[in-house]
Amino acid sequence: MIINDMIKYENQTIKWIATEFNNGNLYVDDSFQRRYVWLKKHQIRLIETILMGYVIPEIYIWKVGTNPDTGDTKFSIVDGQQRIGAIVSFLNGDFKLNKAYLSEKNADYSGKYFSELTPTEKENIWGYSLSLRKILQDVKREDIVNLFLRLNSTDKSLNPQELRNAEYDGLFIKNAMEIARFDFWQKYRVFSADALRRMGDVEFISSLLIFLRKGIESEITQSGINQMYDMYNDQYDEAEEDKTNVECILNQMDKIVTKDESGEFAKFVRKNTHLYTIFIAIYKILLKYKNMSGEQIKNIIEFYSKYENSYDKISMEYRELFQEGTRAKANRIRRVKILSDVIEGKIKI
Incomplete structure (x- = not known):
């Protein structure tokens, strides 16, 4: 099986991501994912990137089933936990855009929580389009773990223990x-x-x-x-x-x-x-x-x-x-x- 043939490409708004995450339909499988790593400065820079309209890296999610009571599709986050976590945390009011970590120090959004942004800035965030790669349900978990390791092996983002956490489930x-x-x-x-x-x-x-x-x-x-x-x-x-x-x-x-x-x-x-x-x-x-x-x-x-x-x-x-x-x-x-x-x-x- 060629995994690339089992992946669908589509765009979804932050509104869709936040709603599915908060409803538990989009979740982190911590049996192979690492713990939440990003510091506030990383989160703030991501939100600023979104407000500035720049592109952020694509996100991989894996269809794992359907909720039999609601009919909602369940997705596991394969790659993009840090980005999704930062977005949802900001929308939930967990942190403000600290001026010290912004590249545009004097921007209108400097020092503000999501609730303090202008209506236009809020609309831009809700409507921001994220590139998704949806992996079909037929793909086996061991292939998903290998994909996760492959995606994270090209940089230094994962240390040896985090890689072990992804590779081993024993x-x-x-x-x-x-x-x-x-x-x-x-x-x-x-x-x-x-x-x-x-x-x-x-x-x-x-x-x-x-x-x-x-x-x-x-x-x-x-x-x-x-x-x-x-x-x-x-x-x-x-x-x-x-x-x-x-x-x-x-x-x-x-x-x-x-x-x-x-x-x-x-x-x-x-x-x-x-x-x-x-x-x-x-x-x-x-x-x-x-x-x-x-x-x-x-x-x-x-x-x-x-x-x-x-x-x-x-x-x-x-x-x-x-x-x-x-x-x-x-x-x-x-x-x-x-x-x-x-x-x-x-x-x-």
């Missing part, structure tokens, strides 16, 4: 995304807003799951993560066990933070490289002792409270291991060994 990534919903991450602001938009949380959590499955010596490079997604795509019997273990370790970290009067430990929990090491060290302690003792909790709190101002041999080595390359296998192993020994009291700082 058990491993689903488990990582469920763990990403744990309250811990937001409570301690582990991931920035940009990292969340670009699925940095899912990639980091994937590295934790890789450790639980393959140990500390496993590869956490991009190719290594891809291999794990392949291996555990269709069968992942340990998924619930891994999720429970992650939750248990995060709960232990939470307890340590509450006992740390200095507040220093929480600072390192917010840093992914430190969090990765702390996660593995605590896992090893819990595996060996079932629970962390009061003395062990005291040891890790004391270590991090002195971390930045300690100049003993071990503390300096530990800091250097983070500076020399956090993903290097030998460095990872040595960092975990040091921290584990500190927690167990084998090393006194």
Whole structure:
């Protein structure tokens, strides 16, 4: 089957796009689409482009069926999520056309919400014609995903994790995304807003799951993560066990933070490289002792409270291991060994 033969070309107004989107007939399939990425400046520039009457790139949508109760046709957005999201958000009054991001600083629409535009400007937006490529329902989902990847492979808009989100729909990534919903991450602001938009949380959590499955010596490079997604795509019997273990370790970290009067430990929990090491060290302690003792909790709190101002041999080595390359296998192993020994009291700082 040649996909190009299964695509119809037509134009639709923004009015049609907004109505179908708000009615749920035009939607984003997040099983392969990335999270909403555009910042306000990108959204504003798009709206300005429309107001200026310039052309914007075409949008791909895929017919997925018909609502049996209303007869409305359902479409999945294959390419154009950012553009449609920006348009609908502006129409809904979610942002104004901030002057700082406009090329025409003194335009009449500068600084205005949609509701504040002139009648003519509103009419121009509603009537603006978008180029659509409608993909017929007969096209298989795997071909749609390949098309999405192909459309996004010619530029740098998608990072490796976003590409994985499009390519894989298996058990491993689903488990990582469920763990990403744990309250811990937001409570301690582990991931920035940009990292969340670009699925940095899912990639980091994937590295934790890789450790639980393959140990500390496993590869956490991009190719290594891809291999794990392949291996555990269709069968992942340990998924619930891994999720429970992650939750248990995060709960232990939470307890340590509450006992740390200095507040220093929480600072390192917010840093992914430190969090990765702390996660593995605590896992090893819990595996060996079932629970962390009061003395062990005291040891890790004391270590991090002195971390930045300690100049003993071990503390300096530990800091250097983070500076020399956090993903290097030998460095990872040595960092975990040091921290584990500190927690167990084998090393006194």
